[in-house]
Amino acid sequence: DARVTQTPRHKVTEMGQEVTMRCQPILGHNTVFWYRQTMMQGLELLAYFRNRAPLDDSGMPKDRFSAEMPDATLATLKIQPSEPRDSAVYFCASGLDRTEQYFGPGTRLTVT
Amino acid sequence: GENVEQHPSTLSVQEGDSAVIKCTYSDSASNYFPWYKQELGKRPQLIIDIRSNVGEKKDQRIAVTLNKTAKHFSLHITETQPEDSAVYFCAASRGGYQKVTFGIGTKLQVIP
Numbered sequence: 001d002a003r004v005t006q007t008p009r010h011k012v013t014e015m016g017q018e019v020t021m022r023c024q025p026i027l028g029h030n031t032v033f034w035y036r037q038t039m040m041q042g043l044e045l046l047a048y049f050r051n052r053a054p055l056d057d058s059g060m061p062k063d064r065f066s067a068e069m070p071d072a073t074l075a076t077l078k079i080q081p082s083e084p085r086d087s088a089v090y091f092c093a094s095g096l097d098r099t100e101q102y103f104g105p106g107t108r109l110t111v112t
Numbered sequence: 113g114e115n116v117e118q119h120p121s122t123l124s125v126q127e128g129d130s131a132v133i134k135c136t137y138s139d140s141a142s143n144y145f146p147w148y149k150q151e152l153g154k155r156p157q158l159i160i161d162i163r164s165n166v167g168e169k170k171d172q173r174i175a176v177t178l179n180k181t182a183k184h185f186s187l188h189i190t191e192t193q194p195e196d197s198a199v200y201f202c203a204a205s206r207g208g209y210q211k212v213t214f215g216i217g218t219k220l221q222v223i224p
Contacts, residue, residue, distance in 0.1 A: 031209050043156070043201060043214040050209045091155065097209045100146060103155040 002026045004094050004104035012110045018080040021107045023092030024073055032075045033093040033101060034060075034067055043091070049075065050097075082111045114139040116204050118215030126223050131189045133218045135202035138183065144207040145178060145185045150199045150217075159200075160187070163207070192222045 005024045013019055025032050033048040047057035047067040057067060064083070069075045079086055087110050093101040115138040125131050137145075143164035148156040162169045162176045162185065169176050173192075178185045185204075189196055199219050205212040 033211070042216040045211055045213070048211055055209070056211055100158040100161065101212060103148075103157070105155050 004092055004102050006090075006092050006104035006107050008107060009105060010108045010110075012112065013082055014112055015083055016081040017111075018078065019082050019086075019109060019111075021077045021090055021092075021109070023075040023077075023094075023104055025075065025092070025094030026102055027073070029094035029096055029102075031095045031097065031101075032069060033095075034075070034077050035091040035093065037089045037091060037106070046077070046090075079109075082109075084111045087111050114142060114204055114206075114213040116202060116213050116215040118202050118218060120218060121216065122219045122221070124221045124223060125192050127192060127194060129192055131192055131196070131220055131222075133187045133200055133202065133220070134184065135186070135204075135215050136182075136184050137204040137213075139204065139206070140183065141206050142204040144205045144212075145176070146203050146205075146212065147174075147176060147187050148201045148203065148214075150201065152198070156201060189220075192220075194222050194224050196220060197222045 007022045031050050034046040036044045046060040049069050052069040066078045089106045089108050091106045092104040095101040118135045146161035149159045150156040160176050162178050173190050175188045199217045201217050202215040203212045
């Protein structure tokens with residue numbers, strides 16, 4: 001049963017520190033999405049990739065967030081410097097064109 | 113861009129009753145409408161989806177209807193059970209590799 005994996009599952013860090021979240025999409029999937037989930041905003045799309053190329057990162061604060069896909073098996077989301085308002089659950093999802101998105105278990109980030 | 117509105121934000125029903133969640137979308141080019149269920153502390157998972165060439169789709173106790181003219185789509189759960197308690201998200205997309213825009217979510221509580 002193929003699944004999207006994310007590491008770490010939980011991260012507690014101090015304000016100003018760099019945070020790197022990793023995602024391994026399901027093998028063969030060609031689209032990867034990064035979402036942030038909070039109680040107030042729900043599921044917000046931060047960025048997404050197709051065939052490793054970034055298609056849309058308009059939902060991401062450019063000054064502190066960056067998303068990359070170094071290869072087809074790894075997607076990363078970095079926050080530098082982190083702020084308390086970045087505390088949220090970050091989900092990665094992968095899919096194939098015209099099919100459902102499969103979500104990873106999420107990374108729960110707490111910035112103190 | 114696409115805007116998806118979802119209501120109600122919370123819904124409580126007695127076990128065995130039906131539950132209905134409604135969504136509207138703004139982009140007339142959207143043609144793919146998935147529904148995701150997220151249990152507490154878990155990842156969102158697809159439960160049903162509908163494409164714009166279909167007006168209704170049913171899968172056991174869940175059904176989704178789509179009115180393209182009015183840009184409305186709804187999720188219907190019949191004979192609700194306690195395990196249906198979760199947050200449900202509607203979403204809309206232009207399909208293919210286009211991004212999916214999510215509604216804010218509906219927290220459904222089924223009271224035994």
